[in-house]
Amino acid sequence: MPIKKVILAGGGTGGHIYPAIAIATGLKEANSETKIIFVGTDRGLETELVPKAGYELKTIRVRGFKRELSLDTLLSVKDMILGAIDSIRLLKKEKPDLVIGTGGYVAGPVIFLAALFKIPTIIHEQNVKPGVTNKLLSNFVDKVLISFSQSMQYFPKYKTIITGNPVRKELSKGIKHVALAKFGLNPRLPVVLCFGGSQGASRLNKAIIEIMDEIIKKRHFQLIHITGIKHYSEIKRKLENKGIDIARHGHIIVEPYIYDMQDAYAAADLVIARAGAISISEICVCGKPAILVPLPTAANRHQDYNAMLLQRAGAGIIINDNELNGKILLETIKSIIFDENYLSKMGKSSKRLGNPDALDKIMLEIHKLLK
Incomplete structure (x- = not known):
């Protein structure tokens, strides 16, 4: 079936953003009519890299957690709730055919809620040892794509596939x-x-x-x-x-x-x-x-x-x-x-x-x- 609209969620560092841009480019090469929407925060490197690559970026209010109890942790909880609200609004408005997460805490609410709404979901892990976000999300998504075979131990094997990390052709x-x-x-x-x-x-x-x-x-x-x-x-x-x-x-x-x-x-x-x-x-x-x-x-x-x-x-x-x-x-x-x-x-x-x-x-x- 033709893919009309895809949401790509990921951000913070180039390691999460560049693979998302590579995937977006692959989708556009397959079908120029596919609409690509990136989801990130207003603080990450995505604010620079995504528009430069020619794609639309929508931001949600979310931040990473710190393990110790502090004011920052409490603010993170507040932002997690706000991020969930932003994600629900975005998913209901855009009605994507597919949601892909490439890591970073911003992917958490978007991917989890997409899976909850029965929207097809994929996460891609770039590193040998995955981050907390992708490990948690792997229990809810349809597919987990990994870059190295050594990462297989961290994910449900029945839905995990080794693809590698997309780099510039x-x-x-x-x-x-x-x-x-x-x-x-x-x-x-x-x-x-x-x-x-x-x-x-x-x-x-x-x-x-x-x-x-x-x-x-x-x-x-x-x-x-x-x-x-x-x-x-x-x-x-x-x-x-x-x-x-x-x-x-x-x-x-x-x-x-x-x-x-x-x-x-x-x-x-x-x-x-x-x-x-x-x-x-x-x-x-x-x-x-x-x-x-x-x-x-x-x-x-x-x-x-x-x-x-x-x-x-x-x-x-x-x-x-x-x-x-x-x-x-x-x-x-x-x-x-x-x-x-x-x-x-x-x-x-x-x-x-x-x-x-x-x-x-x-x-x-x-x-x-x-x-």
Whole structure:
């Protein structure tokens, strides 16, 4: 049957929003007449990302719970009631054919009430260890879609399907020699790509600054370092204070943001990153070895579990955030890139974890549910 209207609920961080946008794009490609409505809060990253992607965003009054008893917890209870009222009004007004949740506390009332009203419901979990919202909702929805087989233990098996985490299709289209030429890099030297996720990477930036002198002097490898827009001016100033002019060193690229990430991945022999769901999914689809520094403040320690998955599979090495410094980072980089056999094995292990057809699998499950 044709899908006339879909509500996508999820928000807070990029890890919940980007998969929702990918699913929306897949639905639109299948049928341009399908109306897509995103539901989020007025405080999350969705207020920026969803309109930028060209989709309508409706907000509800809801906030996350804190475990201790406090004024904030009481306000959360009040907002939960208001969020439920907003969700009921929205569902009755829009009458969607399907409601999909991609995580974050905003998905809670929307998905639960949709299931209560017998509207077809799906949740998608991006991380290895799911958040509280998705674990609770899994008992009420029609289907649970997961990104990694290791997540199966947390959900009812009879309705849980491994699809993978949808990533940008263009990521797999990068060509190494073309990318190296675009960045002006030497094809005979290995390339290290370093970036942070949507929640920042100040610790990674600090460690890179500490080893910049050696990268310049020894020229053992080349570096593409993405600082993040909000950190760029500070990093540039700190490098200048050290007497480092990046423009004079062709084997080092420092940028606030790179839009054509398929080229950055294609050029890279090794990736240094946080361990958010989007980052590890992209790393694995591209088949890259990784040094992972999990964000310790991430909810439910989900980045630790994501990183452990890659390390156990032989695709990555973990450096704990509180142990990260320039010396340890440089030693770890050298232990990988100077051992071609090890580098190759890590890359193959990473590729095995990747799921480049995730969006197609998600679309298939949607159509099977609604047929």
